[in-house]
Amino acid sequence: MSAIAGRATAGRASGGAEPGAGQTSVRFYGGLREIGASKILVSTARARVLLDIGLPMGEGSELFGGVVHERPGRELSDRLRVNQAPGIPGLWDPALLPEQSPLRARDPRPTALFISHAHLDHIGMAGLVDPGIAQWASGETVRLSRASVFAGYHYLGREPQLQAIDSTVQVGDLRVEAVPVDHDVPGACGFIVHAPDGVLAYTGDLNFHRHGGRNSLAFAQRVHGASMLVTETTMLSFEPLATGPVRTEDDVLSIAGQACARTPGLALVSVYERDVERCSALIGAARRWGRTMVWPGAVAAFLAAMGVEGVVTWDRTRPQTALQCAGLDAALAAGLTVQTVGLSEVASDPGGYLVQLDARDMPAMLDLPVEPGAPWIHAQGEPLGPFMPDWAPFQAWLSALGLVRVDAGSTGHATAGDLTDFVAHSGAGVVVPLHGRHPERLRRPGPILLPEYGRAYALDGSVLGR
Numbered sequence: 239m240s241a242i243a244g245r246a247t248a249g250r251a252s253g254g255a256e257p258g259a260g261q262t263s264v265r266f267y268g269g270l271r272e273i274g275a276s277k278i279l280v281s282t283a284r285a286r287v288l289l290d291i292g293l294p295m296g297e298g299s300e301l302f303g304g305v306v307h308e309r310p311g312r313e314l315s316d317r318l319r320v321n322q323a324p325g326i327p328g329l330w331d332p333a334l335l336p337e338q339s340p341l342r343a344r345d346p347r348p349t350a351l352f353i354s355h356a357h358l359d360h361i362g363m364a365g366l367v368d369p370g371i372a373q374w375a376s377g378e379t380v381r382l383s384r385a386s387v388f389a390g391y392h393y394l395g396r397e398p399q400l401q402a403i404d405s406t407v408q409v410g411d412l413r414v415e416a417v418p419v420d421h422d423v424p425g426a427c428g429f430i431v432h433a434p435d436g437v438l439a440y441t442g443d444l445n446f447h448r449h450g451g452r453n454s455l456a457f458a459q460r461v462h463g464a465s466m467l468v469t470e471t472t473m474l475s476f477e478p479l480a481t482g483p484v485r486t487e488d489d490v491l492s493i494a495g496q497a498c499a500r501t502p503g504l505a506l507v508s509v510y511e512r513d514v515e516r517c518s519a520l521i522g523a524a525r526r527w528g529r530t531m532v533w534p535g536a537v538a539a540f541l542a543a544m545g546v547e548g549v550v551t552w553d554r555t556r557p558q559t560a561l562q563c564a565g566l567d568a569a570l571a572a573g574l575t576v577q578t579v580g581l582s583e584v585a586s587d588p589g590g591y592l593v594q595l596d597a598r599d600m601p602a603m604l605d606l607p608v609e610p611g612a613p614w615i616h617a618q619g620e621p622l623g624p625f626m627p628d629w630a631p632f633q634a635w636l637s638a639l640g641l642v643r644v645d646a647g648s649t650g651h652a653t654a655g656d657l658t659d660f661v662a663h664s665g666a667g668v669v670v671p672l673h674g675r676h677p678e679r680l681r682r683p684g685p686i687l688l689p690e691y692g693r694a695y696a697l698d699g700s701v702l703g704r
């Protein structure tokens with residue numbers, strides 16, 4: 239039986255049955271043997287809370303990724319047909335559902351969506367949700383989401399109307415508390431759902447090495463003894479399992495700095511712009527290395543909108559895609575401080591620059607004065623890795639130009655060793671490993687639940703039914 243055939247029937251309503259009085263049910267609609275696409279529905283007879291609403295990424299994204307484009311206006315209905323969106327009644331924007339869809343039925347219970355952080359495998363489908371449903375996230379996540387739209391990023395559907403959580407939100411008889419964690423994007427948090435019959439804790443994505451993991455360690459303390467602990471397990475997906483020390487942000491900059499020092503000419507880099515802290519650090523470090531960091535237009539607009547200082551992008555002398563040009567226009571029109579540089583300036587002093595590439599405009603590398611042997615410093619920017627469809631063509635371009643890849647990444651996810659420690663000391667009634675290809679690799683002395691797609695579980699992990 240294929241993975242899809244084994245799931246709830248395509249497009250049909252699921253998750254609608256009300257739990258018994260005083261009973262909380264938990265259903266998982268993604269992140270099951272995949273990295274990302276997390277969606278956790280917590281329901282009582284009086285309320286529903288959905289934790290994250292992520293898009294499938296990497297190996298789970300082939301149906302609507304790479305050369306395949308979504309059909310305009312059918313982004314949701316097509317995904318429902320192939321189980322890339324859960325059939326939860328009353329969740330989705332009715333305007334995007336077929337007339338006869340049973341999912342248009344309103345659920346009488348108050349329902350709210352909570353976003354752990356602004357990565358697309360957690361927030362990517364928020365624009366498809368019924369606009370009448372409250373959407374909550376940390377203040378920094380709200381800011382980042384708005385900055386990304388400002389810079390030209392388009393959500394599926396409409397821009398999510400996120401509200402900033404102060405500390406807790408009451409939804410019927412469920413109380414949801416946001417607790418900061420360390421990840422690689424501003425505003426990442428986990429959630430604690432206080433239900434009448436127990437407590438569910440959800441990590442979102444986290445690690446225990448960025449900033450010494452102080453937020454994540456505080457989160458671990460805060461959720462100790464939860465009835466059900468749902469944890470990400472990204473790094474259990476890869477062998478050999480990483481248990482040792484992880485590169486620090488200083489290490490990342492040090493590797494990048496050494497690569498720049500080895501080349502007298504232009505150096506190239508890819509860093510993920512939503513890691514605002516790393517981007518900001520790179521701008522400052524490049525300056526110390528005698529180089530100016532140059533970003534594509536939309537990335538520059540995004541970083542400037544996030545308050546990053548010293549942002550430099552291309553002027554009109556370098557052709558960029560329409561998206562990048564529009565980003566620059568938006569930044570300038572909004573009066574944001576973005577400096578520009580021209581191709582001729584870079585050509586006359588290639589060693590004075592460090593350039594972020596646009597992975598969607600690979601031939602544009604030909605405009606740059608790159609010499610064979612020049613470094614492409616990969617620090618988790620696009621293309622993200624071999625699991626992405628644009629990785630192979632990008633490597634072909636690097637090879638054609640004689641560029642040398644320098645790996646300077648540092649994961650945003652907890653190592654296998656840190657995860658094991660975290661769950662071993664969690665005191666949780668049951669642990670649910672999620673958001674990883676090999677959840678079965680998580681070990682602990684107590685119960686572990688490997689949930690099935692769409693099945694209802696009690697907070698103690700026992701099966702409630704479909």
Ligand SMILES: [Zn+2]
Nearest residue numbers: 274357359443
């Ligand atoms: Zn994730």
Ligand SMILES: [Zn+2]
Nearest residue numbers: 355357421443
């Ligand atoms: Zn993430």
